[in-house]
Amino acid sequence: MYNEAQKLLLDWYAKNGRHDLPWRQTNDAYTIYLSEIMLQQTQVKTVLERFYFPFLERFPTLQSVADAPLDDVLKMWEGLGYYTRARNLHHTALTCKGILPQNPEELGGLKGIGKSTAHAICSFAYHQALPILDANVKRVLCRYFALSTKDEKALWEKAWKLLAVKHPYEHNQAMMDIGAMICTPKNPNCLACPLAFTCKGKDAPENYPKAVKKAKVPTKKRFALVVFQEGKLGLIQRKERLLHGLWGFVQIDEKPNTAHSLGSVSHTYSHFKLELEIIHDDALHVNVDGYFTEEEIENLALSTVDKKIIQKIFSPK
Numbered sequence: 001m002y003n004e005a006q007k008l009l010l011d012w013y014a015k016n017g018r019h020d021l022p023w024r025q026t027n028d029a030y031t032i033y034l035s036e037i038m039l040q041q042t043q044v045k046t047v048l049e050r051f052y053f054p055f056l057e058r059f060p061t062l063q064s065v066a067d068a069p070l071d072d073v074l075k076m077w078e079g080l081g082y083y084t085r086a087r088n089l090h091h092t093a094l095t096c097k098g099i100l101p102q103n104p105e106e107l108g109g110l111k112g113i114g115k116s117t118a119h120a121i122c123s124f125a126y127h128q129a130l131p132i133l134d135a136n137v138k139r140v141l142c143r144y145f146a147l148s149t150k151d152e153k154a155l156w157e158k159a160w161k162l163l164a165v166k167h168p169y170e171h172n173q174a175m176m177d178i179g180a181m182i183c184t185p186k187n188p189n190c191l192a193c194p195l196a197f198t199c200k201g202k203d204a205p206e207n208y209p210k211a212v213k214k215a216k217v218p219t220k221k222r223f224a225l226v227v228f229q230e231g232k233l234g235l236i237q238r239k240e241r242l243l244h245g246l247w248g249f250v251q252i253d254e255k256p257n258t259a260h261s262l263g264s265v266s267h268t269y270s271h272f273k274l275e276l277e278i279i280h281d282d283a284l285h286v287n288v289d290g291y292f293t294e295e296e297i298e299n300l301a302l303s304t305v306d307k308k309i310i311q312k313i314f315s316p317k
């Protein structure tokens with residue numbers, strides 16, 4: 001039933017697909033897995049320009065990730081955000097002893113690898129006939145089949161229906177590219193779309209799926225304590241889930257009366273905005289995990305907001 005749409009999609013991909021992306025020039029499951037994880041919350045351009053190649057240079061194999069301490073993995077992830085991805089990658093490298101399983105069920109059971117990522121790895125590395133369902137593909141499917149909600153079960157069903165089983169690699173890459181380049185969230189270019197001929201949602205793409213109003217993220221105000229000892233800065237290694245394993249400044253909720261301000265920084269996470277006033281207080285005794293010089297700090301993995309504080313302290317302008 002979908003033969004014609006599949007054919008048009010594959011023809012379009014052959015002519016217009018982003019064939020030059022480095023993770024499309026390999027069948028190495030580890031590098032494909034790495035790209036999938038990096039791209040989950042980060043744009044292709046950022047991953048390509050700043051993170052993918054340096055990470056692979058430091059960790060050329062999954063075994064090299066398993067052999068390294070988590071601190072080193074976090075350091076290479078620094079600035080990419082969503083650090084759970086890096087912790088899960090390290091955990092997975094250890095769990096499977098540097099060799100990824102080749103079937104989607106086993107892959108999907110590993111930390112941080114969901115069903116769509118498992119299918120992506122299997123279809124891109126081993127050409128297994130499995131559909132994928134990332135954010136872009138979900139949007140294309142919703143519009144193509146005129147689905148007004150992103151219901152996972154219905155979307156998997158449709159993804160299986162549309163899959164060109166003889167060419168799963170090209171089909172999935174094409175769906176990702178259509179989502180990124182043609183069937184974009186705003187102003188989809190239906191005139192250039194190979195699916196337009198049979199697309200049920202093309203007369204009102206903005207209705208599929210129906211927009212859900214995003215709640216405004218709340219703002220948290222806290223205080224970051226700058227602690228010095230013999231010219232070195234006192235830092236802690238975070239234990240809480242959000243930035244676990246990263247180094248940074250002690251944060252507190254109340255500003256002591258005796259503290260004075262050194263400025264402020266802010267950072268927006270996915271669920272809240274953090275406004276931090278940087279303070280120093282000679283009268284306060286603060287426990288930290290270590291004291292470091294500016295050079296030593298450069299070798300630690302710090303979160304973006306803690307890097308902003310370092311920037312303020314060492315180059316205040």
Ligand code: SF4
Pocket residue numbers: 140143144182183184188189190193194195196197199200201202205
């Ligand atoms: S025809 Fe338009 S709405 Fe339908 S899949 Fe293509 S770009 Fe999206």
